[in-house]
Amino acid sequence: MTQSPPVHIVGGGLAGSEAAWQIAKAGVPVILHEMRPVRATEAHQTDGLAELVCSNSFRSDDRETNAVGLLHEEMRRAGSLIMASGDAHQVPAGGALAVDRDNFSAAVTAALEAHPLVTIRREEVDGLPPEDWGATILATGPLTAPGLAAAIGGLTGETELAFFDAIAPIVHFDSIDMGIAWKQSRYDKAGPGGTGADYINCPMNRDEYEAFIDALLAGEKTSFKDWEKTPYFDGCLPIEVMAERGRETLRFGPMKPVGLTDPRHPDVKPHAIVQLRQDNAFGTLWNMVGFQTKLKHGEQARVFRMIPGLGQAEFARLGGLHRNTYLNSPKLLDATLRLKVRPQLRFAGQITGCEGYVESAAVGLLAGRFAAAEALGRAPAPPPVTTALGALLGHITGGHLAVEGEEAGTPRSFQPMNVNFGLFPPIEAPTTKDGKRLRGNEKTVEKKRAMSRRALTDLDLWLSGTAVQAAE
Numbered sequence: 001m002t003q004s005p006p007v008h009i010v011g012g013g014l015a016g017s018e019a020a021w022q023i024a025k026a027g028v029p030v031i032l033h034e035m036r037p038v039r040a041t042e043a044h045q046t047d048g049l050a051e052l053v054c055s056n057s058f059r060s061d062d063r064e065t066n067a068v069g070l071l072h073e074e075m076r077r078a079g080s081l082i083m084a085s086g087d088a089h090q091v092p093a094g095g096a097l098a099v100d101r102d103n104f105s106a107a108v109t110a111a112l113e114a115h116p117l118v119t120i121r122r123e124e125v126d127g128l129p130p131e132d133w134g135a136t137i138l139a140t141g142p143l144t145a146p147g148l149a150a151a152i153g154g155l156t157g158e159t160e161l162a163f164f165d166a167i168a169p170i171v172h173f174d175s176i177d178m179g180i181a182w183k184q185s186r187y188d189k190a191g192p193g194g195t196g197a198d199y200i201n202c203p204m205n206r207d208e209y210e211a212f213i214d215a216l217l218a219g220e221k222t223s224f225k226d227w228e229k230t231p232y233f234d235g236c237l238p239i240e241v242m243a244e245r246g247r248e249t250l251r252f253g254p255m256k257p258v259g260l261t262d263p264r265h266p267d268v269k270p271h272a273i274v275q276l277r278q279d280n281a282f283g284t285l286w287n288m289v290g291f292q293t294k295l296k297h298g299e300q301a302r303v304f305r306m307i308p309g310l311g312q313a314e315f316a317r318l319g320g321l322h323r324n325t326y327l328n329s330p331k332l333l334d335a336t337l338r339l340k341v342r343p344q345l346r347f348a349g350q351i352t353g354c355e356g357y358v359e360s361a362a363v364g365l366l367a368g369r370f371a372a373a374e375a376l377g378r379a380p381a382p383p384p385v386t387t388a389l390g391a392l393l394g395h396i397t398g399g400h401l402a403v404e405g406e407e408a409g410t411p412r413s414f415q416p417m418n419v420n421f422g423l424f425p426p427i428e429a430p431t432t433k434d435g436k437r438l439r440g441n442e443k444t445v446e447k448k449r450a451m452s453r454r455a456l457t458d459l460d461l462w463l464s465g466t467a468v469q470a471a472e
């Protein structure tokens, strides 16, 4: 049997290593280009593949009620090298999967070095890969080396490649108290694709606003690493920095109370209003407009739950501001992660706009399987959106709702995200045996269990239908 030409992968991190494994396992040769130790990013310390640059945790391993735990399980079933190496080098961490970072990275490196179809080249790719490489996966991560980042920016248009994320928290719709908040667009403007009731509005009176500003100013913040410098740029100052510029700044910025009327109290003008914008097509996730922040995560949950209507808010993602190179993927990538303007280039890992070790590896797994299918002359089939892999892919390639125009204090609308149940198609909560509806926490937990069961059933079907067989 003639062998297909090699797939090239640039970047031997979490995503690139997993992609290489999936491709080689399918019987297709891979050339993996990793720049370390020739050159290192600001965060990597070793020359090992799949180095964990910060914590040693893959987060919850609960596959029944936690979306990242479910993603672990799906990746295991899909033959993930990252998960197999993580499981083999686990250290005790309660319900989380934490790993011995050195042994984990050594195991990934050894497995790839030992595979007869994998060639590892220790070199920087300092510009776009040459056309004659053919199918190539770019998995160079949040700290992509500058030469390649500039070349990608040249190909996609500079505004489509970000170098920092300025993330506002995202709230699960179910946890917003719609007895306090209401839906309305400012001045009832429908805008493109809107209805005039597109935002969720949370009103504050003067006392609530003053207490909120005090809490924002006092809240503990995270600091930038030296190499991150201070990347404040117009239009996306952290909310607490805006508050530091004057107690009224927010009332004239993202929290301005104009053009909105509380239907329960039409005669009372709120002193300030926090707006949330729908973030995904399912309407399960809502983004706090203009609330990008450097507050510590615990502080964010405490301070933002002071907002009327968000007292019980559950956050799908908390805010942050980091060095992070990533694409405006919903616009630039097709359904199998190929760059629309140059389909021989595929992207994987955090550069696509996912967030986290496990998610980056998961997107590497998908990119690898898609590239292998193509190399073997088969059509790559994306996983169902009901699976964690499919939900994550959906966020990257289209589930997110783009914003037309800019609101005060809002950076570009596509922002990196961890996997979470808000990215999945909604599901009816199961009832009790005698047909009664569940309530509160029990309902939330049962919904998650039902989503996980649906995911694993659909995943198994997908794997049996599209599994790429190793060429003998």
Ligand SMILES: Cc1cc2nc3c(=O)[nH]c(=O)nc-3n(C[C@H](O)[C@H](O)[C@H](O)COP(=O)(O)OP(=O)(O)OC[C@H]3O[C@@H](n4cnc5c(N)ncnc54)[C@H](O)[C@@H]3O)c2cc1C
Residues within 6 Å of the ligand: 010, 011, 012, 013, 014, 015, 016, 033, 034, 035, 036, 040, 041, 043, 044, 050, 051, 052, 053, 054, 055, 056, 057, 123, 124, 125, 126, 139, 140, 141, 142, 143, 144, 145, 148, 323, 348, 349, 350, 351, 355, 356, 357, 358, 360, 361
């Ligand atoms: C400082 C920092 C801390 C983080 N902490 C965590 C955390 O605690 N938990 C978590 O879940 N996530 C964390 N993340 C987010 C993210 O999950 C990790 O960055 C993850 O490693 C991303 O996987 P990746 O494969 O996309 O990129 P990486 O793992 O970074 O892999 C990219 C690889 O590409 C190589 N490379 C880059 N440019 C080139 C080039 N031009 N030519 C050849 N090779 C190149 C790099 O050397 C690197 O090995 C952190 C991110 C950063 C920046």
